Amino acid sequence: MNFFKRAWLNVWAKKGRSVLLILVSSAILMFVLAGLLIRSAAVKATAQAKADVGATVTLSANRQAAFKQMQNSSSSSSKSSRPKMTLTPVKLSDAAKIASLDNISSYNVTSSTSVNAKSYDTVATSSGLSGGGSGGPGGMKSSTSTGDTQIDGVTSTSLATAFSSKQSKITKGRGITTADKNTNHVVIEKDLASQNKLTVGDTITVKETAGSKDKVKLKIVGIYKASATSSSSAGPMSTDPANTMYTSYTLANTFKGSKYAGTADSVTFNVSNPAKISSVKAAGKKLINTSKYALSTDDSSYQTVKAAMSNVASFANKIVWLVAIAGTIILALIVILMIRERRFEIGVLLSLGEARWKIVAQFFTEMLMVIVVAVAIAGAGGQFVGNQLGSQLVSQSTTTTQTTSVTGQHGGSGTPGGGMKGGNGGPSNLGQNAGSKTAKTDLDVSVSAVNLAELGGFGLAITFLSIMIASGGILRLEPKKVLIS
Amino acid sequence: MLKTQGLGYWYQDKAQPLFQDINLEFDVGQSYAILGHSGTGKTTFLSLIAGLDKPKAGDILLDDRSLNQIGLTNYRRHEVSIVFQAYNLFTYMSPLNNLLTAMAITGTEHAGDKAFALKTLNDLGIGADLATRNVQHLSGGQQQRVAIARTMAGDAQLVVADEPTGNLDEDNTQAVIEQFQRIAHDRQKCVIIVTHEPDVAAQCDHQYRLENKQFTKLS
Numbered sequence: 001m002n003f004f005k006r007a008w009l010n011v012w013a014k015k016g017r018s019v020l021l022i023l024v025s026s027a028i029l030m031f032v033l034a035g036l037l038i039r040s041a042a043v044k045a046t047a048q049a050k051a052d053v054g055a056t057v058t059l060s061a062n063r064q065a066a067f068k069q070m071q072n073s074s075s076s077s078s079k080s081s082r083p084k085m086t087l088t089p090v091k092l093s094d095a096a097k098i099a100s101l102d103n104i105s106s107y108n109v110t111s112s113t114s115v116n117a118k119s120y121d122t123v124a125t126s127s128g129l130s131g132g133g134s135g136g137p138g139g140m141k142s143s144t145s146t147g148d149t150q151i152d153g154v155t156s157t158s159l160a161t162a163f164s165s166k167q168s169k170i171t172k173g174r175g176i177t178t179a180d181k182n183t184n185h186v187v188i189e190k191d192l193a194s195q196n197k198l199t200v201g202d203t204i205t206v207k208e209t210a211g212s213k214d215k216v217k218l219k220i221v222g223i224y225k226a227s228a229t230s231s232s233s234a235g236p237m238s239t240d241p242a243n244t245m246y247t248s249y250t251l252a253n254t255f256k257g258s259k260y261a262g263t264a265d266s267v268t269f270n271v272s273n274p275a276k277i278s279s280v281k282a283a284g285k286k287l288i289n290t291s292k293y294a295l296s297t298d299d300s301s302y303q304t305v306k307a308a309m310s311n312v313a314s315f316a317n318k319i320v321w322l323v324a325i326a327g328t329i330i331l332a333l334i335v336i337l338m339i340r341e342r343r344f345e346i347g348v349l350l351s352l353g354e355a356r357w358k359i360v361a362q363f364f365t366e367m368l369m370v371i372v373v374a375v376a377i378a379g380a381g382g383q384f385v386g387n388q389l390g391s392q393l394v395s396q397s398t399t400t401t402q403t404t405s406v407t408g409q410h411g412g413s414g415t416p417g418g419g420m421k422g423g424n425g426g427p428s429n430l431g432q433n434a435g436s437k438t439a440k441t442d443l444d445v446s447v448s449a450v451n452l453a454e455l456g457g458f459g460l461a462i463t464f465l466s467i468m469i470a471s472g473g474i475l476r477l478e479p480k481k482v483l484i485s
Numbered sequence: 486m487l488k489t490q491g492l493g494y495w496y497q498d499k500a501q502p503l504f505q506d507i508n509l510e511f512d513v514g515q516s517y518a519i520l521g522h523s524g525t526g527k528t529t530f531l532s533l534i535a536g537l538d539k540p541k542a543g544d545i546l547l548d549d550r551s552l553n554q555i556g557l558t559n560y561r562r563h564e565v566s567i568v569f570q571a572y573n574l575f576t577y578m579s580p581l582n583n584l585l586t587a588m589a590i591t592g593t594e595h596a597g598d599k600a601f602a603l604k605t606l607n608d609l610g611i612g613a614d615l616a617t618r619n620v621q622h623l624s625g626g627q628q629q630r631v632a633i634a635r636t637m638a639g640d641a642q643l644v645v646a647d648e649p650t651g652n653l654d655e656d657n658t659q660a661v662i663e664q665f666q667r668i669a670h671d672r673q674k675c676v677i678i679v680t681h682e683p684d685v686a687a688q689c690d691h692q693y694r695l696e697n698k699q700f701t702k703l704s
Contacts, residue, residue: 002589006575013577013619348573351537352590353562480537483569484528484647 003358007365017338018370024334025374026381028327028462033382033447033455035319040451042313045305055274055299057104057281059095060266061087062294088292089263097287098269098295103280105272108159109264111252114147118215119205120196122148123189123242147209150244153252157187159270160246162226173200173222180221180248187222191242199223211257218247274302320458328462328469331367335470339363346474347482360471367467371459378455383447486548486675487511487534487643493542494529503529504698505542513642516669516676518686520703521695528647530695531679535567535645536560547643562591566636570648572628574620580606580631581616584638593640605638606631609664626657633664637672644668646678650685662688 011018066087092109099107154160157175162168176187186204193199202220207213226241253260269284271277277299284295339346349359493505503526511517511534521527532538534545536557545552552560561567574583584602588595595601606616609630611623620628629649636644646665650658662685669676669690678689686692692703 002586005589006586009575009582010577344573345575348575349590350558351535351561351567351573352587353558353560354590355558478538480532483567483573484532484537 003362004365007362011366011369021370022373025370026377029374029378029459030381030385031323032458033378034385035316036451036454038316039313042309045309055271055277055302057269058266058296059090062292065291090267092262094288095267098284101283103271103273103276105270107267107269109155109249110266111153111249111264113151113252113255115149115151115206115209115255116147117149118207123191123195123240151252152246153249157246168224168226170222171225175222176246176248182250184218185221186218187224187246188220189242190223190225193223208255274299324458328465331462331466332469335466339470343482346477347479350479356475359474364467367463371463375456375459379447379452486513488546491543492540495541507700511675513675514673516666516689518689518692519679520686525695527679527695531645531647535565564641565643566639566641568632568636568646568649570651572632574631576621579617580611580620584635587635588638591639605634609634625652629661642674644674644676648680
């Protein structure tokens with residue numbers, strides 16, 4: 001194949017022109033690669049978001065049904081007694097059935113109540129509302145008085161929203177885990193600990209606000225720090241966030257009373273594949289008594305990430321095609337000019353009896369040599385361009401999506417903080433969003449072999465099209481007109 | 486070897502041909518000069534017998550086979566070798582690579598034979614040191630000798646040259662003409678030279694003048 005040798009001799013002899021062509025091709029391919037990288041990173045990020053952000057299905061009392069029942073009973077009963085809305089605590093046996101469904105990766109049981117401090121002082125809020133005695137108005141209908149210490153019973157603190165969203169973090173000891181079931185272990189807030197000089201291993205005493213109102217000793221296994229803005233409380237009447245303690249849900253149920261054994265305020269299930277959330281909800285509904293319980297879904301974080309990544313992927317796709325088309329046109333124009341300059345050489349080749357396709361093949365080979373070097377350069381530089389462009393795109397796209405999301409959710413439904421009959425009113429809506437995590441939308445823009453192969457494909461296609469467009473002249477060229485003037 | 490039968494050519498107007506009804510014969514082992522003033526059509530005639538263009542009337546036969554039958558590309562590759570006034574070498578190559586490239590394209594029996602190419606160049610005064618330089622670093626006379634060497638390295642029986650001495654001084658002109666004579670006599674090829682220089686034409690075995698649309702044999 002003599003045209004290979006001719007191509008090499010030409011590229012080598014005209015080094016300056018070859019270097020310029022390599023630079024132009026590198027610039028074009030660098031932008032193509034940046035687009036490819038952002039697109040594949042966006043796809044990866046969306047898939048990762050499914051795992052990282054996830055989505056949740058929450059099983060809780062059906063407040064709407066309970067309200068209707070209350071209205072019906074009030075119309076039929078005498079007006080002397082004030083009607084009460086009775087919310088049925090969630091049965092853990094129901095939760096276990098739902099947990100066995102496909103796509104449920106984990107679940108967190110939440111049971112909230114309050115107790116009164118006995119061996120320590122609660123942290124007073126700066127607003128002047130004393131922590132002592134003022135229970136949170138969480139809306140839970142209480143048959144007894146509320147305590148000054150909020151008890152958030154959970155399966156595991158790591159699954160609770162405050163911790164999974166990094167609003168709170170363990171600073172000493174450890175968090176509550178499934179191993180703490182049926183124990184008196186507690187995790188207290190740092191401010192409460194320092195005010196009372198408490199540390200991990202110490203014991204505190206609280207007094208139940210319901211039932212027998214016994215004094216109960218609790219062992220501190222961990223201390224957590226709540227962020228300055230974090231609060232599991234709601235409303236101006238709430239206790240200071242520092243007065244919130246985390247225990248196992250079994251202990252919270254004990255505080256509420258014996259009839260709350262095996263129940264929970266709510267159970268939040270983490271769905272491994274957010275795209276299946278609707279089918280999980282539908283399957284779960286078949287397992288519960290929907291007149292008493294409700295299943296609500298939350299995949300907003302996933303949707304936020306998905307929307308952001310879709311925007312980025314769509315934009316990256318446009319970049320790829322735009323740059324590829326523009327690159328083809330630019331290269332085609334350069335090749336056309338280059339070929340026009342070489343009409344004499346083409347004429348000589350034709351006069352020697354060289355086949356026209358071999359002349360086209362020579363130019364293609366020359367460009368291929370240039371493109372191979374350009375792909376290598378673009379591979380090295382594309383990572384940098386992709387990183388810069390990707391982070392810029394994500395920050396813009398995420399900001400836009402989150403702004404829209406916040407606006408859309410404004411005034412949205414709160415979590416059912418409704419108290420369970422006999423339970424102590426807790427201000428917490430903890431657990432409703434347990435498992436939802438902050439949307440992580442960083443793009444992992446790294447060059448892989450697949451990206452380079454794709455880039456090579458684009459380079460090859462651009463080269464082929466450029467040469468084909470420019471070769472029209474070669475195919476029509478008459479040697480006599482070139483060589484004999 | 487080569488015959489023209491009723492050859493005619495015109496550009497736009499058939500009524501005003503450059504030449505018409507030309508019947509000539511060219512044999513191997515002979516050199517031919519075609520003389521004529523500018524614009525008479527001698528270069529066009531050369532482009533026809535070189536297979537660079539097609540006649541408007543008549544035919545050209547090589548060993549009694551029409552060029553149309555042989556195919557112009559095939560004819561140019563295997564049967565004819567052309568030397569131009571402007572040398573028309575590959576400017577990004579050395580003389581050696583120019584020869585090797587031409588030999589590869591035309592598929593001569595010596596294709597790829599570097600030693601043969603160097604010897605051919607050396608026979609024309611292009612030594613090994615010049616043979617590997619870029620052709621653009623050679624003088625006009627040296628470049629024309631490389632072009633002739635390219636012709637000599639091939640197997641084609643017909644050699645056509647368009648004003649091969651047009652850009653050369655007297656000494657180089659004489660050297661080039663002697664080379665063409667050797668190609669004709671020693672290598673038994675048919676050499677047809679188009680020139681406007683009577684001194685160059687006089688050294689060829691046969692001379693024709695193209696005048697008034699017809700060829701006239703001078704000697």
